Amino acid sequence: MRLLPWSVAVLVTATLVTVPAGPAAAALTRDPVTVVYTRDHALHVLNGGATDDDLAARTAKLASSAWAFFRGTSPLYYRDLGELAPSAYATGGSDVWITGDAHLENTGADRGADNVEQYQVTDTDDAWRGSWTWELRREAVAIVLAGRANGRSATAIAGDVDTLVAEYAQWIDKFHGTGDELTWRLTATNTSDLSAALIADSAGDHRSDLLARWTTVSGGTRTFASDPELQTVPAATRTSLINAVASYRTTAGEPLSAGEAVVKDVRRRLGAGTGSLGRFRWYVLIEGDTTSTSDDRILELKQQVDPAPKQLAPTATTLTGGQRPALALRWLANQSDPLAGWASVGTVPVLVKEKSPFAEDLAIADLTSSAKWDDTVRDIGRLLAAAHSRADQDLTGTGLSYSADAAIDNAITSVSGLQAETRAFATGYADQVTLDWQSYVAARNSGRPLY
Incomplete structure (x- = not known):
């Protein structure tokens, strides 16, 4: 495929879409549609076509906007990083644990393990060991694309990226040599604007509301409700899910007792996520703390595949399956979901988490003012700094024998230089994402197979 120049106008589904001019980058020797197809087709084959309904839904979601396309194609981003020039600030040999899929909507409020509401990173499906610059750059690209989607000016977006980098560098420096990252987190006492509003919403949530959304009680027994997003499963799958919960607990x-983990009902969840659409995702209703129906819990079991950054560092860690994202969540987020663990449903490796009644995810549509943008970007910079600093020699099992915050802090020899480099990369790559999205839309409209 001939790559288009950075500034181009393309007719997409009868709408003229103009890509803003940005800094030129090295030509990428790939067809983005083929890269995405290859990954999705592999999932189609792996699951024997059983998740094709979600793969079809995924094509529609990826085609809906450049922002959604970026959210759902992290493997393409990491493939491209392997061809583009690395950051001048990349640490030489000192890799760290990264979330792997940093973007604005992979953060949100939830109730911590100690019952205190907090703002945190929420997705570790792509967690892996690699350069912190991969993650910082991905978050910066997300800020550019989300800013454009919200109609922010190029000047404002550039300022947002600079704020992200400055805040990240400042908090890496604060954590360097102190160990404060092990206990630091964002709560109602140290956030404002949208982050604080999400925390307040989380504090006002109740388990009964989540149970009312997905379940019903009849004859003193709670089961899943009839819902188009919940699909009944064959008896063999039900047995496999019961066995998975027994091994997961x-x-x-915070391990569950056998009584707490009694399975009451199971369903396959349809239509959830963006990057994970096309993977098996099951909901399992379990007993909870008591035999009362009021404290039943919903577990989410999500199929795991190789994380996107692995293609750049295939031997960085030997952790596999659901164990990798479950442990990464504990390392990267303070007071994270105490029920996170792992199992296999038959031969399908899964990450197991509670479907939290208190989760309030960030949505870019809620970033409605410059103040909200500024405060949210600052909070995300702090979250990434804390996450990268936590998962090192201070925590058992990470495989890192050194201080990640020290390595990163020593690598950032110039904050202004890192800002300029990140700003240029993010602007140029956001232009490329928009072109790639347009190619995907054209392929979908022409009937080209996408999975």
Whole structure:
């Protein structure tokens, strides 16, 4: 495929879409549609076509906007990083644990393990060991694309990227040599604007509301409700899910007793996520703390595949399956879901988490003012700094024998230089994402197979 120049106008589904001019980058020797197809087709084959309904839904979601396309194609981003010039600030040999899929909507409020509401990173499906610059750059690209989607000016977006980098560098420096990252987190006492509003919403949530959304009680027994997003499963799958929960319960950060993990009902969840659409995702209703129906819990079991950054560092860690994202969540987020663990449903490796009644995810549509943008970007910079600083020699099992915050702090020899480099990369790559999205839309409209 001939790559288009950075500034181009393309007719997409009868709408003229103009890509803003940005800094030129090295030509990428790939067809983005083929890269995405290859990954999705592999999932189609792996699951024997059983998740094709979600793969079809995924094509529609990826085609809906450049922002959604970026959210759902992290493997393409990491493939491209392998061809583009690395950051001048990349640490030489000192890799760290990264979330792997940093973007604005992979953060949100939830109730911590100690019952205190907090703002945190929420997705570790792509967690892996690699350069912190991969993550910082991905978050910066997300800020550019989300800013454009919200109609922010190029000047404002550039300022947002600079704020992200400055805040990240400042908090890496604060954590360097102190160990404060092990206990630091964002709560109602140190946030404002949208982050604080999400925390307040989380504090006002109740388990009964989540149970009312997905379940019903009849004859004193709670089961899943009839819902187009919940699909009944064959008897063999039900048995496999019951067995998976039995093996999972001792892997949780706070292990469940056999009585707490009694399975009451199971369903396959349809239509959830963007990057994970096309993977098996099951909901399992379990007993909870008591035999009362009021404290039943919903577990989410999500199929795991190789994380996107692995293609750049295939031997960085030997952790696999659901164990990798479950442990990464504990390392990267303070007071994270105590029920996170892992299992296999038959031969399908899964990450197990509670479907939290208190989760309030960030949505870019809620960033309606410059103040909200500024405060949210600052909070995300702090979250990434804390995450990268936590998962090192200070925590058992990470495989890192050194201080990640020290390595990163020593690598950032110039904050202004890192800002300029990140700003240029993010602007140029956001232009490329928009072109790639347009190619994907054209391929979908022409009937080209996408999975």
